[in-house]
Amino acid sequence: MHFETTAIHAANHPDEATGAIAPPLHLSTTYERTADGGMPHGFAYVRDGNPTQSRLEEALAAIDAAESALVFASGMAAASAALQVLPAGSHVLIADDSYYGVRNVAEQFFGQWQLAVDFVAMHDLDAVRRAIQPETKLLWTESPSNPLLRICDLRALADVAHEHGAMLAVDGTFASPALQRPIELGADLVLHSTTKYLGGHSDVQGGSLAFRRRDAYAERVEHVRQVIGGVASPFNSWLVLRGIRTLSARMRVHCQNARAIAAFLEAHPRVEVVHYPGLASHPGHEIAKRQMSEFGGMLSFGMKGGREEAIAVVERVKLFTRATSLGAIESLLEHRASSEGPGSRTPQNLLRMSVGLEHPDDLIADLEQALNRH
Numbered sequence: 001m002h003f004e005t006t007a008i009h010a011a012n013h014p015d016e017a018t019g020a021i022a023p024p025l026h027l028s029t030t031y032e033r034t035a036d037g038g039m040p041h042g043f044a045y046v047r048d049g050n051p052t053q054s055r056l057e058e059a060l061a062a063i064d065a066a067e068s069a070l071v072f073a074s075g076m077a078a079a080s081a082a083l084q085v086l087p088a089g090s091h092v093l094i095a096d097d098s099y100y101g102v103r104n105v106a107e108q109f110f111g112q113w114q115l116a117v118d119f120v121a122m123h124d125l126d127a128v129r130r131a132i133q134p135e136t137k138l139l140w141t142e143s144p145s146n147p148l149l150r151i152c153d154l155r156a157l158a159d160v161a162h163e164h165g166a167m168l169a170v171d172g173t174f175a176s177p178a179l180q181r182p183i184e185l186g187a188d189l190v191l192h193s194t195t196k197y198l199g200g201h202s203d204v205q206g207g208s209l210a211f212r213r214r215d216a217y218a219e220r221v222e223h224v225r226q227v228i229g230g231v232a233s234p235f236n237s238w239l240v241l242r243g244i245r246t247l248s249a250r251m252r253v254h255c256q257n258a259r260a261i262a263a264f265l266e267a268h269p270r271v272e273v274v275h276y277p278g279l280a281s282h283p284g285h286e287i288a289k290r291q292m293s294e295f296g297g298m299l300s301f302g303m304k305g306g307r308e309e310a311i312a313v314v315e316r317v318k319l320f321t322r323a324t325s326l327g328a329i330e331s332l333l334e335h336r337a338s339s340e341g342p343g344s345r346t347p348q349n350l351l352r353m354s355v356g357l358e359h360p361d362d363l364i365a366d367l368e369q370a371l372n373r374h
């Protein structure tokens with residue numbers, strides 16, 4: 001079945017009790033039990049599981065070609081649970097260009113969790129091979145990466161991980177399952193910040209993990225979620241489920257608009273570099289063509305003239321909203337190093353853009369006036 005069809009129909013049966021076509025939102029925190037504690041309806045308490053969340057998890061597993069999925073209160077709650085369950089003494093390799101929140105988890109908590117980490121350029125397979133140690137249990141990568149839109153060869157990385165008895169985890173937030181399904185390429189685990197494209201409207205926070213196998217590792221992650229409690233709320237689950245139904249249609253427009261803007265920026269004399277995997281000039285373009293069905297709605301670009309010139313562009317845009325985050329209907333622009341704050345490793349001349357669903361000519365006209373300030 002095609003992705004578009006799966007995204008509409010996965011876990012989308014009419015409600016058994018009422019025939020309602022739209023899925024019911026079950027806000028109940030507790031469920032009736034038998035006198036001896038049995039669960040006749042399969043649910044007991046909202047933190048352990050609830051029908052709205054189960055529907056979302058079924059849909060997420062289907063769209064990521066996974067055996068099972070778990071949803072969390074945020075992308076970071078999902079990422080932390082996946083890392084926290086690794087056995088003490090494990091070594092983890094994390095992509096050097098990955099969402100800075102994951103780097104924060106490693107730097108601030110891995111000591112307590114008795115995990116060792118190295119940051120490595122995941123698009124350089126030789127560098128990855130050199131960095132692997134006998135204790136390496138997990139390779140954690142992003143493709144496209146945040147904020148430099150680097151592409152790594154997911155199939156090759158999965159092979160390298162598996163040769164060494166490690167798992168490959170992919171943060172697929174930028175691509176969404178509509179454009180790239182890492183499990184089909186050999187990955188063991190896929191993270192999404194569902195706050196982004198899956199929700200799609202800047203009005204819900206969430207995270208998900210999709211597992212190639214519902215194995216002992218997946219069960220440990222579920223156990224951590226239940227005990228520590230970073231689970232998605234029913235309402236947020238409902239919103240993300242609703243977002244999945246329109247994901248492929250939205251992604252088509254995000255991609256189309258981003259392509260047009262990337263081409264405009266690449267030809268602009270005040271722009272030093274454009275990072276967009278859909279451009280033939282992007283070093284990962286050929287790999288992206290193989291492993292993605294389209295190139296996404298995210299891009300970043302470096303301004304000639306450094307930080308000051310970059311900030312001046314953000315100041316001058318009128319249609320783009322000056323805000324962080326991504327993956328929703330409206331276009332956003334940010335000076336990424338400022339958003340990341342002290343300790344950011346992002347180049348000071350870099351602007352990150354989440355391309356929305358407006359008409360591309362209007363977006364380009366806004367960029368044109370913002371760039372041509374001299």
Ligand SMILES: Cc1ncc(COP(=O)(O)O)c(C=O)c1O
Nearest residue numbers: 074075076099146173193195206
């Ligand atoms: C690529 C990526 N992964 C993970 C996250 C974390 O997700 P959340 O903000 O939902 O915790 C983000 C957030 O911006 C992100 O961009």
